Amino acid sequence: MKIRKTTALIITAFFLFIGSSFAQNSKKEQGAKALTDTMKTQLSLNDDQYKQVYAINLDFISKVAAVKQDGDSKMAKFKKLKAMDEDRDTALQKILTDDQFKDFQDFKQENRKEMKARFRKQ
Numbered sequence: 001m002k003i004r005k006t007t008a009l010i011i012t013a014f015f016l017f018i019g020s021s022f023a024q025n026s027k028k029e030q031g032a033k034a035l036t037d038t039m040k041t042q043l044s045l046n047d048d049q050y051k052q053v054y055a056i057n058l059d060f061i062s063k064v065a066a067v068k069q070d071g072d073s074k075m076a077k078f079k080k081l082k083a084m085d086e087d088r089d090t091a092l093q094k095i096l097t098d099d100q101f102k103d104f105q106d107f108k109q110e111n112r113k114e115m116k117a118r119f120r121k122q
Helices: 002-043 047-069 074-095 098-121
Strands: none
Touching: 002 047, 002 098, 047 074, 074 098
């Protein structure tokens, strides 16, 4: 009887771990899809560009999530995030046209201004 309880606990823990992992991946995929859908609308991405941009965004979101969970200082996190953003820009620049990339940069700058304004109001 004791062995069955132990086995049941192990199996339950395993499924909880798998479920948690699946939920996190699903959340990242949803975030990447939402971001890529927005970019598709704003930048008029074609189907091939959409697939490539989605892969870049999914990778970026996954890395950002990992950095947020790090125990590093705010400054260390900021530096990592900045480097990841630059890597993402480099990857996107290879896929987007010059006009699309310029529009993306303009959109990103506008978002940063809005975020700073919201932060100041808090």
